Amino acid sequence: MKRLRTLLTGALGLALATAGFLMAPPQQEAAASDNGLSVRPAMGWSSWSFVRRWPTEAKMKAQADALVSSGLKDHGYVYINLDDFYQKCDSNGFVVDQYGRWAVDEAKFPSGIKALADYIHSKGLKFGFYVTPGIAKNAVTRNTPIEGTSYRAKDIADTSRQEKNYNCKNMYYIDYSKPGSQEFVNSWARQFASWGVDYLKIDGVGSHDIPDVRAWDKALRASGRPINYALSNNLAIADAPTWRQLANSWRTQGDVECYCGSGPNGSGFPLTTWDKVTSRFTSAANWQQYAGPGGWNDLDSLEIGNGDQVGLTADQRRSHMTLWAMAASPLLLGTDLTALTATDKAMLTNDRLIAVNQDGVAAKRIVNSSPKQVWSKREAGGDYIVALFNTGTSGNQTVSVNWSQVGFSGAAAVTDLWSGQSGGTVNGSYSVTLRPGETRLIRATPQSGTTVRYEAENASYIAGSTVDTDHGGFSGTGFVNTPNAAGAYVEWTVESATARDAALTIRYANGTTAGRPMDVSVNGTVVSAGRAFNGTGAWTTWADSSLTVPLKAGANTVRVTATTANGAPNLDCIDRG
Template sequence: MRAVLAALLVLCVIAVPAEASDNGLSIRPAMGWSSWSFIRRWPTEDKIKAQADALVSSGLREKGYVYVNLDDFYQKCDANGFVVDSYGRWAVDSAKFPSGIKVLADHIHDKGLKFGFYVTPGIAKNAVTANTPVEGTSYHAKDIADTSQTHKNYNCKNMYRLNFSHPGAQAFINSWANQMASWGVDYLKIDGVDASTIADVEAWDKALRQTGRPINFALSNNLPIAQATTWKRLANSWRTQGDVECYCGPGPNGSGFPLTDWAHVSSRFNSAAQWQPYAGPGGWNDYDSLQIGNGDQVGLTADQRRSHMTHWAMAASPLLLGTDLTALTSVDLGMLKNDRLIAVNQDGVAAQRIVNSGVNQVWRKRESNGDHIVAFYNTGTSGNSTVSVTWSQVGFSGPAAVTNLWSGASEGTVSSSYSATLRPGETRLIRARPNVQRYEAENATISQGTVDSNHAGFSGTGFVNYTNVTGSYVESTVTAATAGDATLTLRYANGTTVNRPMTITVNGTTLTRDFPGTGAWTTWANSTFTVPLAAGANAVRATATTENGGPNVDYLDVSPP
């Protein structure tokens, strides 16, 4: 794809956890724009096209913002709820979208973008009243509707629940998904989801898969954390809270500017701390739209907007803009196009909170190359505050080279702790690169082995399980700024009583090392050795020398010359 994202994907390949959705989508958080925040209840074909055009002309598409998502209120309603087509599916309001959804999707695709759509659970009252047929079956709406119960819906209301014990219910959802796929839908948001709608989410997951079209599946809103593992299994993202919009603008239903305020943004800090364990490749905690683009009129100061983006990036939330892309300010556009911030969002890691004291917060995450990303916040609305953290709190010891990620400036080598005095609402985001660099085995080149995660205690997202053959190997590309002898530490586990020797080869030097039993596959040990590194890239290969293969390998730590 675009150069910046291609580089990120090369650097940050992470195995999808088994418990995540296995539809192969959203390996990194989605990026794009959604209609709800700015356009609200009044979407039209021309308005959506204008935003898509602006996503391209602004240069945001080149940074990875590719989804253009049409939210609610595209439908046609009457006194009994949603007007439906001949198969009971919502009818699109032709006054708002005279060319139809497919033509709109084609326009968006022609721009090199992806198209998103919207639905809520259930079947419309008008479909049941007319007893419309279920496409491709002998079933009808009255066969599959549970008219004793209704679903949550924010527009036309009047949505009955489906009786999923009847096969026609799944067939109905399949027909709807097939229609969307034929239009060119790439992303589907299903709204009104809660603990009582798990059957609906499962049905939509099945329906989207059977279309054969890759469709990113998003759930909304304010989902209960008690079912977090279910949302993770079925979907690619899930809204952890209610709307980020403040509904405090001067227009109807609180529309217009400001779109949000600091209270609605800062409330996402506690939510992100609670939901952090559930985020990962294939499924992300969604903290709602990113309200950056139109300057101070959105209700946030420049400091608060930078904190807004920093937090979404650290939490690995989808970056779906809610602002008016046709009126982007230069300051906000600079924020949105900051490659370093985008890289933090797209690294596939959700940060943990390690300091939460009054207005002071500190969040950390470690990327696959061993770098630590640390965010400092003053969440208050008045008064400066000094926020501090030690490197041991971050997760390493010794000095580290520090880079300010908002400015890109180097802050030199910092020995053991870091402090920032911040204005109210201000953030500091840094990359700390310890003198010891970590290379996770799961990100290496693997020959005759698998990436597994079934034994506890590993670092990163997994470990390498060598195939039990002579010659199986793991090879990491180690980068050194200067040539010289380097100390390498390989972390391994051997749950057998049999030694599993390996050769360590780098730059013409070959060492043979023993890797005896560690007592259990969950007991990890270190093997340390010294090898010469050249300036630049070095291939470090650990090769099994017996038919038992090598031990399980977690990572390689490198103290450079």
């Protein structure tokens, strides 16, 4: 049964709701960081996978040189990110400067971090850096001053608790209720900005570190330099709205590296395994709704560049990149750029794949029948991108999908995005036989006369609404259950190639005997007032309400708004003819 909800109390609340002031954003557009950065997923290289615990100035410069000379920079890979183990340690943890901030190991970086950043910038690239939450034990022991204040390290440290740190350890929590705590983080962020940092990864973050995440967000905004803000790793999905509000990306799982190489601490090749990659399929599906411009689900490093020795076959590497592209994950390479293979360079510079990653849309999983998976997303121009996978390690698999599952009906012109070859016009459904670990990535362009489906769970809706799955028969991944109140609404953005009158079908369920009328408006004008959405007999019985509406060329706003205290019926989707 449709759950009863209180939208707002009192006449003022109802007036605000009716006026539309309480809109929940689309799920894939959950409230994002407004720092203006990472409008599209970051692309570049990070030191952790290959360089691991032994970064040096020379190694970082060599990778930057290779990023440029290989042509990767010309395809959008611009970040060179220095990860952990650049710091200097003693028996008590991190050596610190006069203001309690980590000291850089001069033996590894004799010219200093600013000089390294300057070199990277001279190549037309951007420089990334690394930190973890907390304040170093040595800062507290020395009781170092906090730059620009009368406070000292002991004033802000909670010495009863130690933060997670993977290198020198010995990091205390910061008590953000104490004056001087925000100022300490601010001083660190100012130092990074003065060095020319363009990207900051804060590692070892858990839900208990939300105060640190907030403090760093505030500090970076005040630093005087735009700095892309990344969180790591294995963050809790329960706090996804917080990560998205504060940061530009967040790691959804632990490391993709297998730590199974022959070198110290499992370094060296192989860098990863197919199991490590395929574990990302489920997390990408679970986190999909939180990705969008300004904030991205980070599936970790892209281990493509050094051929089979990274631990993946060529088919598996193409699938690896396909999933990262479909999920709109940052594309941060982990391999040795000074030793790129021709096969892998061709993968990494495939502009059709890069465009799928950079379109700003995270795909949904629409078929999950192990080892067969299908993912799809609709781009702003109206095309659909569809990825079909065989995630198994043995045996060919025939993977199929109906266009109605993708979001339209009729015929589509198909292009294979890995090869660039046309697949002709395909009617009704698409099918392909795939080798173990192989993928097929296609662009499907609906042809004239097709019907395009817009799911309610991808729409905007009034606050207090939920996306539910407890009544079967819906399409997509759920239906929208709004509050029971006048003014409750769902709003879609509907595309049209031309200005025209178009058929629109609203799919709904009303398990009560009372009608739930709604106004239907297009671009702010009511085109059907008090339209009847009568009882369908059960919440699992879905019905269609069809009408013709005027659409302009381009994007159109279609809203359905409840006109009585009964609220709206459960809303599944609209189909545009």
